[in-house]
Amino acid sequence: MARTPTTSDAFNAVAEASRRDLLDALGTGEATVGELVDRLGLTQPQVSKHLGVLRAVGLVLVRAEGRHRWYRVNGPALKPIHDWVRTFERSWNVRLDRLDDLLAELQTEENHP
């Protein structure tokens, strides 16, 4: 077998920096392919192909209007990534870490009434 296809899930689609740049460039709004080409300095086929991958995994949605295609981010498709990485958040988030300490302390008190 080879590497997991980029179109298999959000994790693989987003691994490519250019595709993250595209999502960042779209932000909360809409943009056409041409606008994205200008903003990112990529070639038109590059942008179209990357958008194709993002669309395949549901990370972007398209709306046709004349000869333009308005792309926008489909945020919820990123939730699986957020959910997964969030389970490790305690290892660098001091606030959550201190919450752990507090809970442990309460647990101890409970054992020594």
Place this chain on the structure above:
Amino acid sequence: MARTPTTSDAFNAVAEASRRDLLDALGTGEATVGELVDRLGLTQPQVSKHLGVLRAVGLVLVRAEGRHRWYRVNGPALKPIHDWVRTFERSWNVRLDRLDDLLAELQTEENHP
């Protein structure tokens, strides 16, 4: 050029499901290669190679003890992913979304005193 190497950053390293499984299996503790082989049902070379990729991007740390290697997750290496995906959180998190509404409302009131 080809696809971005798996060892270039956390995004690419974590794109492979087996490597996420390895990180999940490690959790907050430590484990040897053999233990991970048993837990995940992968072959030993598979586990060693995947751990090699994770180590290359700093996602795991190793401690040698005799003929065993104790691996553990290096959480902070996941922070770049968390930070990036977090900027899109508003699109699915209702609480943050309502906070946006509230702020917009306050803004309107300010304009109509």
Place this chain on the structure above:
DNA sequence: TTGACATATTCCCATATCGGAATGTATTGT
């Protein structure tokens, strides 16, 4: 020393990728 054990590394191959260049397909304006 020798053998068993734990882990890492190498070799092989089928496969998907990315970029570049060229071309295809709609849609619009004149």
Place this chain on the structure above:
DNA sequence: ACAATACATTCCGATATGGGAATATGTCAA
């Protein structure tokens, strides 16, 4: 009808991948 515009698709080649199988490296135990 025709040219221009906006975008998608195809063909190409170089490259890294992941699994399997075999082998190498290092450590312990008798």
